[in-house]
Amino acid sequence: MPQNLDAVAVRAWCRLALEALGGAREEIDAINVYPVADGDTGTNLYLTMESASQAVDAAFTGHEPAAPSLAQTVRAMAHGALIGARGNSGTILSQLLRGMAQVLGGPDGEGAREADHADGRTLELALRRAAESAYEAVAHPVEGTVLTVATAAAQAASAEGAGDCEAVARASYEGARAALALTPGQLAVLGRAGVVDAGGRGLVAVLGALVAALSGEKVSFTSAGGGHARVVAGADEGPPAVDRVAGCDDLPAGEGGPAFEVIYLLEADDAAVARLRTRLDRLGDSLVVVGGDGLWNVHVHVDDAGAAVEAGVEAGRPHRIRITHFGLGDAHTTPQPPRERAQRAIVAVVPGEGLAGLYAEAGATTVPTRVGEPPASGELVDAVRRAHAREVVLLPNDAELRHTAAAAAQQARAEGVRVALIPTRSAVQGLAALAVHEPDRGFDEDVVAMTSAAGATRYGELAVAERQSWTMAGICQAGDVLGLIDGDVAVIGAEVARTATSVLDRMLSAGGEMVTLVLGDSVPDTVAERLEKHVRETYLAVDTVVYRGGRQAALMLIGVE
Template identity: 45%
Template sequence: MLEHLDAGAVQRWCAGTLAELRRWQREIDALNVFPVADSDTGTNLVLTMEAAVDALGSQHAGTARDAWTRMARGALLGARGNSGMIVSQLLAGAAAALPADRPVRGRALAESLRAAVTAGYEAVVQPVEGTVLSVADAAARGAVEARSDDLAVVSAAALRGARLALEATPAQLAAMGLPEVVDAGGRGLVVVLDVLDAVVRGAAPAEPLTSAGPVEAASVVNGVQEGWEIQYLLDVPADADRRIAALRTRLSEVGDSVVVACADAGVGLWTIHVHAHDIGAALEAGLDAGRPHQVAVEPLITTGGLNGNPHSGHISGALSDAARERAVVAVVPGAGLAQVFAAAGAETVEVAPGTSPTVDALLAAVERSGATEIVLLPNDSAHAAVAEAASAAAGADRTISVLHTRSPVQGIAALAVADRERPFRDAVVSMAEAAAATRWAEVAVAEEAAFTVVGPCRAGDVLGLVDGDVVAIGTDTLAVTRDLVDRLLNAGGELVTLVLGADAAPALGDALAGHLRARWPFCETHVFDGGQPRAVVLLGVE
């Protein structure tokens, strides 16, 4: 029986937690119904704790706080999924509250668990009861109410409180219209606290475990895509409080299940998680706050619910183990771009300027493709809702994934990496990442006088727009386009795509390519004759 936690105890707890999460991984996956029933919570918690074990290493040097801090930082940097993010933030909050100048006994552990709950609720933009946060709160209250400095008494009280709270989660989830099962993230936290209690009682593995290699990924068959899970690390410069507050607001507008946690305050490193339909918008929110990197994107594919049976949601096997018919359906403005996309193998749906395709037109293209796995590229934010409606109406005999491409150049980037030989889910993720990594802009001629964010324009003025917003006004198409390209490349880039519209001068493509060779010699440039009716030039930078 331990009287206090030391670095060795923390190391055994971390390794033992990984072992137990591996043991219960598939059961926890099967319990996963909130926030999305995508059957991966157990897998994500295992991957998160693998990162914690790797960060902690095998050294017992330092205090319990030192070891716990290394473990928490590793978990934060390697956090996977909504629950992995929250559990890692709970660990970080607890680590920050541990005493550095005295042994960690019962009361110190109770205070750290209370601090963990505060950190967890602060990281989640819209906390929901009946989840891992509720279980963490009950564990902390149990530990504090034990009013003891005996480490074993407090760890047992925390575990008991967590188990009771977990038993209450089915009713809380049912109140949200979800199946009556215990919360998957809460179940994972009970495993974490169970191992902690075992370490305190001397019942944990004596030797640390090392990573056992890749974890078998959770996957589903015949699921329905509900959007994307987007995670990235974010370097935030000075004025972090203001930037992070604005980021939380923006991400809440873009999607849900938003978790924003500080991974390392010393260097301004944050870890970001959001569920959204628009990958680009989620990344652009990060760009406004700092520098995103290590971006990870996964499709949210639901299994259709558990109907009260904690094992009925466990579906194994790859999404597309066998080669199946696959197609890309793209919405394009005009016959020229239709030829560009068709040449790359896409089924196209042409639309006139200012109009959207109909659901019937998209379904007809899906039928023409003859495929059972389809990636749908709307190529304009205005077309996204129709694309989602077509996906929902397509029937259960097809798997359709809608990538929320907001410009044809993002669609071109996605199509360039489409790989029919890869499993469908992997191929879709690669296409989504390529589209999201493409900053887009366009050059158009003003049809009437108007006020813009950079000043008034007159009919006939040449406008440079980035992500739909006017950033430059001029009278010369080449000059405005060069300015726009330079603006985009000043933020970095390796590949420039130029799509010339119907009103582009014959020499414009050569002039722009010459500018890029002279000013940006290390960039690869692709020029297409798109013939689109409104934008004189569409630009994409990857």
């Protein structure tokens, strides 16, 4: 029996969409030829939907034992997608979900904000608003893309008229499928590659999941060329799957286009964002700005990544900045003979060039990152490829990179590399793991030893508060020195050395044999000397080792083994 679109159905939709995109991720990555053939559309859609699904789950947890309202659920979904949007495709998907939420859970007088469920007419309006808002978010809309597929889905839903939610969803899904099959004839780059639009194909999977959530049926793709699918009765036939499309593995990565993809969340007002759009449009292409109510997700392809970030700083407060290099110049290098694949390698994300050099000296392939600018999954996959090994140990060295690293590991495994992901949450845990790495022993044995060493290392960090806020240690003011232990603020101080001493004392209260200090450029040597002396005089038989993190490193990292 068809189900109403209520909070429970929205939660099921998010979970089924995540399952569908997870099953189709590799194939969607493989047909990613527009706007840049960087092979990550499926991964970006998955990570965006994962963030939306997690936000919905959190909304349900926060309202236990009762369920949240439909409005609260769709707003959580849209907000989760906005803050977790990845890449051009993920950013557009987040705006599609936001457009639906504006109708299903919009302000007073719109949609079904106070209702327990939405009817077919409201869902049709939501799909229409989703397509309209996505077009509005893209600076220069192009037909033959996910925008075309979204519009066709909305038009098909409107043609269904006053049907129930399941009928409207099914009509939109069928309309999207038909539109997807036509995309190679609408966009020349797709026609030359013989593939459908990757973002549109992902949207078909998301709409298929909506049909499944409302009908209790499963959706499976059956034709790769047009992305056709069938709705199959029953719930035990496994997740949706997409057949691989041939002919796109060796496509050039957008030759002649900008060198960098820049993405960041931005806190700014509408007027500042309007000016930002104009400036970024002059700097590059593939500009998509989504969001509202003071929080935006900005995506653009540029040659000058610094200028794109600077524009965001002038508009408001950018954070979660991600800069990905497309590597477009590689085609002009002198061809080299293929080198033999190594047996095992370490790939590590590291903050600051000082740590990058330290990891490199130990034989690791590094992915440098700056504070607030974590790498995208594509960068991690590229690093795995550069390592050129049959077996790879991946060290993300950041708790927030867990999902990104997992997606990268999954993609690398699909390419035939055996990858083990050790969930290191700090670079000092990565150093502990690297210290016990022995490439000559068995892979599983080596991974277990490295995981054990990382897990036995407590990690701390010193940072400077950007603004007044609540913490687990009390209220901090802008400019205060914050001492974090295992990711939580434990000490609030006014001076680096004293705050670091307090953090060390707390970490060593449970015992320890080795203290590792990684100092940023702004921390003088005298601070390290003072901390070394304190450890030597207060804790017998505890050794201290000091490294310089270099520019862009954290103020201070502390490890206790």
